[in-house]
Amino acid sequence: MTAISPPRPAAPLSHLAGVALVCVSAVVFSTAGIFTKAVDANAWSVIFWRGAGAAILSMGFLMMRGGFRDEVSRFGGVALLAAVVAASGTAAFIPAFKLTTVTNVVLIWATAPFVAAALAWLLIGERPGLKIMLTSLLALAGVGLTLRGSVGSGQLAGDLLALWMTLMMAAFYVIYRIWPGTPTVLPNVLASVILLVPGWILGGPMDTDGTEIGILLGFGLVFAVASITLTEGARRIPAAQTALLGALETPLAPLWAWLLLSELPTAWAVAGGMLVMVAVILSQTTFRRHKKEGVSHGH
Template sequence: MSSGSLRRTKVRSGYAVGVTLLVVSAITFSTTGIFTKGVEAGAWAVIFWRGVFAAAVTTVWVAKRGAVRPEFSGMGKPGLAVGVIGAFGTAALIPAFKLTTVANVALIYASAPFIAAFMAWVTLGERVSRRTALGAVGSLTGVGIIVAGSVGDVNLTGDGLALIMTLVMATIMVIYRARPDTPSAGPSVLQSLLLVPLALLFGSPLQIDPAEIAILAAFGVMHAIASVTLAEGAKRVPSGQTALLGALETPLAPILALLILSEVPPNATLIGGGIVLIAVLLSIGGEAAPLEDLSDEGQDP
């Protein structure tokens, strides 16, 4: 096999792994609303216990891999930025779920492709393929349908916080795309730990029901999985498509809310969510060709 063929195979393999990780991340993140609204504890209590358990699980995972030094001391400025910015996002996301519907938070997050792609274009000069651009248009169409069906029922404070989280996630995706050597676990732990003292200051996390602490412990584990798979996947897939794959959360989150919380989304949410899902799936194939083209550079004639 020629060196060009080997390189092409490696690129394809890395891309496939990235897509898989991002899909796992989206599915896991889609449970956030279920955990947050499934307990009576306030937003700061949720942030505290999720952060404690997520940080603990992630640290144990890093230690078992023997990667404590590169993940924590090797974070550098990009890793510190991810941790600090991510903390702002978490502080916005949890109360957003408490103040508005799961469907509304999910649909607002679906606007991340446009933000991430625009940021990557401005800061990195990263080209967005035609199919990814069309996928973004399809995603916007789906979001528009959902928003139209939610007029009059939207909690503006909750939706505003969801928008802040969307901006944060788009920024993190671009940081990892620009600096793929940035560790993923270390910044995730930092993000959680930065909020622990604030949660103790503004909330009463030590006074909640022990049964709810157990639920939030599971939440922390799921968050650890979602954060690591998102960061690792974003290193292997272009920013625009990374955000589009994250939009898989849009149809999944309301479905879970319906099945578990009996939160019934309107028909517009179901229709719009289906359109977003189709747009995401169609966009996946659009990025494979550019990656393969890159692998042909320098190939033996």
């Protein structure tokens, strides 16, 4: 593989915009378990209808923005790779919610800072700063507390799918960090389209209740918004920070599951979620201080 030079640090305003966009995506993504578990449709039917809604709405966004030709002109091998990686992650993401708890999925997902940091360090030499590593360890401690309350649950298959989803999305972050000029919307549209065929064959989506189809198309809208804000934000900030900000989903998703699905998190999960929130807040305080001192973000 040809050596790739590390990307230049983002400009202050671009960095702040990246932080805001990734935070929005985390909040929106935190509702995914609610959409998935609120319907009786099987996982592949959920993937089909969510993907159809996301593809249509994403294309509508792109056309309204007037960026279709530009994204097509920049669509190449890297964009195709991003689409395949995103599709692989989604194919694991939805079944994981069906096979294990919302809390388990989001807590395994919270290990993404370590996966993304390792990949970015290996591929482009983007070494996370000491404070980012320490706050990531704090987030990991929160994950450990929550998983402590889930030992012996017998939900290994769902947990392993969540682990694969985490690996794929960490790779997705790093792709956009290495090649920030990669189009953001078309790869997400293609990822949804790729999954329509297995969704049709394995899920039998036409047998889905009409009301549930509406819910799942709404899920597609949510997914499209979250995907667009995530990819736009990920290109502006270091991969490890993107993944760490994504940990905002960790305390929010179990909260929605408790309020809307009566899926009560354990005391261990509550304690773990609080640690993750503290880690996120501390990491952002750190970056604001770096901005004032003129130190490069994330280095």
